[in-house]
Amino acid sequence: MANRKQHKGPCYLCGKETTRGYMGRHLLADHLGPDGDQACYLLKIEDEYRNYWLFIDIPVSSTLLTLDTFLRAVWLECCGHMSAFMPLRSYDNDYGMNKKIGSFLPGTVIQYEYDFGSTTTLYITFVQETTRKKQKNAVRVLARNDPYTFTCERCGKPATQVDAAEWPAVMLCEECAEEAEEEGYILPIVNSPRMGVCGYCGEFDVYKYKPKAR
Secondary structure, three states: OOOOOOOEEEEOOOOOEEEHHHHHHHHHHHOOEOOOOEEEEEEEEEEOOOOOEEEEEEEOOOEHHHHHHHHHHHHHOOOOOOEEEEEOOOOOOOEOOOOEHHHOOOOOEEEEEEOOOOOEEEEEEEEEEEEEOOOOOOOEEEEEOOOOOOEOOOOOOEOOEEEOOOOOOEEEOHHHHHHOOOHHHEEEOOOOOOOOOOOOOOOOOOOOOOOOOO
């Protein structure tokens, strides 16, 4: 999929739609600050092509293992593959999963890889330490890109499936997907950088945006 840097998404706290580039400033200006009772870190997470992005906050006392568990659920988990956090563009060493979130300096960017065969690479920016009201879950999703929409490459109808047997993957509607020869490679279109890879179906993703009733 082509790089779409300006694709917008909603703030999960107020519904404001804006780009990835502005969302961090919006969150810090309008929702996060020094008055909370739980120290946390604002993180920006994006895939290597900057098509998919998330903003989350997570307690500084949490570990990278907690972040790994979240990333698997929201974007990645398909077959229990291995994963690792490492310094940006460094493959010689990695951070241990017990490393504390609060041990990173603001502005640090690290790399994350899931599945060392059909690898999905993410970049994580430690934007700023801040505070929040204590949350039930360690990771709170603050913003996420809107799902992309695609048209079927065979008939032009709205696409819901991806034929991963071809490269680049082919977007298909329900009817055309049924006619595809390699049915074992038909996967759903999902809001994830792992769409169409391995056996990823997004079944663990419960982090979809739900507008609050006014």
